[in-house]
Amino acid sequence: MTNAYAHLPTERPDTGTEILGRFPLVRSTDPEQFVAAINQAYGAPTVALTAPGCEGQQYELRAIVGEGFTVGYLRSGLAVSIAPPASTGPYYLNLAPSGAVLSEVGDARIVNDPTTAVIMPAGARQRLTPGAHATESIGIKIDRSVVDAELTALLGREPRRPVQFAPALDLTGTAGAGIAALVRFMLSQASQLPGGLFDQPTVQLHHIRTLVAALLTMHQHNYSDALARPAVSSGRSRILRLALEYAERHLAEPLTVSDIAEAVGCSVRTLHEHFQAGVGDTPMGWVREQRLRHVHEELCTSGRSVTDVAFAWGFTHLGRFSAVYRKRYGVLPSDTVRKA
Numbered sequence: 001m002t003n004a005y006a007h008l009p010t011e012r013p014d015t016g017t018e019i020l021g022r023f024p025l026v027r028s029t030d031p032e033q034f035v036a037a038i039n040q041a042y043g044a045p046t047v048a049l050t051a052p053g054c055e056g057q058q059y060e061l062r063a064i065v066g067e068g069f070t071v072g073y074l075r076s077g078l079a080v081s082i083a084p085p086a087s088t089g090p091y092y093l094n095l096a097p098s099g100a101v102l103s104e105v106g107d108a109r110i111v112n113d114p115t116t117a118v119i120m121p122a123g124a125r126q127r128l129t130p131g132a133h134a135t136e137s138i139g140i141k142i143d144r145s146v147v148d149a150e151l152t153a154l155l156g157r158e159p160r161r162p163v164q165f166a167p168a169l170d171l172t173g174t175a176g177a178g179i180a181a182l183v184r185f186m187l188s189q190a191s192q193l194p195g196g197l198f199d200q201p202t203v204q205l206h207h208i209r210t211l212v213a214a215l216l217t218m219h220q221h222n223y224s225d226a227l228a229r230p231a232v233s234s235g236r237s238r239i240l241r242l243a244l245e246y247a248e249r250h251l252a253e254p255l256t257v258s259d260i261a262e263a264v265g266c267s268v269r270t271l272h273e274h275f276q277a278g279v280g281d282t283p284m285g286w287v288r289e290q291r292l293r294h295v296h297e298e299l300c301t302s303g304r305s306v307t308d309v310a311f312a313w314g315f316t317h318l319g320r321f322s323a324v325y326r327k328r329y330g331v332l333p334s335d336t337v338r339k340a
Contacts, residue, residue, distance in 0.1 A: 019138075019187050020062035020073045022194065027060045031078055034059035042070050042141050044084065050127065051079040057133050064190060066201060068143040069208045071186070077133035082126040086330030089123030090143045091165070093215075095183065099135040101128050103167075110168045112137075117169040117176070119215070122147075122162045123330070138183065142212060150212045154227055160279040160286055166220040175218035182211050223280045239264055240278040243271060247287055251294065252313055257283045291315065292328050299336040306333040 026037035031053035039045045041063040053059070054077060063072035084090060094103065100113040104127040105120060112118045112128075120126050122144045130137075144162060152158050170176045186207045189198040197203045217227065242264045247255065260283055261271045275283050291313045298309045307318065310333070315321035325333050 018062070018073075018191070020064065020071070020190055022191065023062045023064050025061045025063050025072075027058065029056060029058050031057075031059060034061065034076065034078070035080065037061050038072075038074070041065055041072055042139070043090070046084045046089075047080050047082050049078060050081050050129075053078055054133055064204065066204045066208070068146040068205065070139075070141040071190070071208075072139045072141075073187075074137045074139055075134055076137070077130045077135055079127070079129045082120075082128065084123055084125075086123040086327065088144060090141050091122050091147055091163075092118075092120035092126075093140040093142065093169075093183075093211075094118045094120065094128075095138040095140075095171075095180070097136045097138065100131040101135060101137060102131070103128055105167055108167050115170070115172050117171055117180070119165040119167055119169055119219070121164055121167070138187070140183070140208075140211070142208060146208065147212055147216075150209055151216055151223060154213070154216060155223065157278075159223065160289060161222070161281050163216070164222045165215065169219055178218060179211070179214050182207075182214055186211070226277050226280055239266055239270070240274045243274065243283065244279075244286075247283070248290065251287065251291055254314065255287060288324065289328075292325060295325070295333070296329060296336065299333055306337060309333075 025041055026034055028034055028037075031049060035047055035049060038047050038061060041061065057077060058075075059078065060075040061072060063070055082092070094101070094112050095117045096112045096114060098114065100111050103110045103112050103118045103120070105124050110116065110118050147163055148159055151163060169179065171180045186198075189196065189207070190204075192198065198207070215221075216223070243260050246263045247260055250259070257268055257271065261268045264271070266274075271283055275281055275286060279286055281289070295309050295313050295315070298304060298312075299306065302309065310318060310321050322332055329336065
């Protein structure tokens with residue numbers, strides 16, 4: 001198999017410069033110290049050990065921490081879990097220049113190796129298990145706001161839901177090889193002597209945004225179909241606009257997809273096509289998101305009970321409501337009330 005990182009060794013042969021060697025954060029035999037450094041570099045205490053480290057093993061982290069992103073080189077054999085905030089958690093692009101790491105997200109189990117990168121969904125809980133001691137990894141954290149901004153520029157409108165990338169990225173295919181080349185170039189520029197262009201925060205962010213744009217246009221996700229379609233005609237735009245306006249006015253009432261279709265004068269199938277093309281969601285999926293948003297705002301400010309607010313916004317089954325609320329915001333509705 002082709003190694004997408006054949007030109008990404010620990011030390012660059014032309015200069016002997018280590019990858020991100022100018023940005024050392026920790027080199028230690030203490031796994032707890034190593035994990036603490038990871039949490040500091042990647043923005044929140046979300047990484048935890050799931051198995052003890054190997055006595056005498058050295059762990060190393062080098063990283064660039066910028067506005068909305070972190071690019072890190074890690075040498076470790078530690079098994080860890082990652083539990084970012086469910087509603088605002090960032091994306092993680094993980095690459096393995098050598099060795100292999102088993103990445104588990106929900107029911108998905110992907111072997112992250114030199115031929116396969118892994119893109120972790122925003123806010124997803126993960127387990128990473130390296131196959132050997134001193135396994136090398138490149139971990140790129142990208143805040144959801146950066147991804148949303150790039151998608152907005154490509155779509156011409158703000159996304160209603162988070163991007164959900166296909167978790168496995170084949171680095172041996174045309175698209176994956178191009179993305180791997182972008183990462184190699186970024187790391188090469190970062191490893192140059194001080195004073196180069198990559199020392200400028202605006203240049204760093206430009207590279208990250210280019211990488212995000214490449215992922216959005218070349219890798220599969222829930223907005224891929226919308227990006228692949230030509231711009232919708234004015235007639236289609238009018239149907240979607242009318243449907244959104246109608247649904248917004250009737251969020252607090254019993255509402256079905258047939259109600260919305262009838263109100264705007266189209267079939268249910270046509271309505272689904274417009275929503276998928278325009279907002280990347282089903283009509284009722286969009287309605288649920290808007291209702292949850294209103295519930296969350298009221299629970300944070302109104303002082304009303306969870307039951308009253310949920311019923312007011314069309315949630316009639318409190319058990320299912322609590323489950324979807326927790327999935328969306330990472331806490332139970334009652335927790336939001338207590339913190340208000």
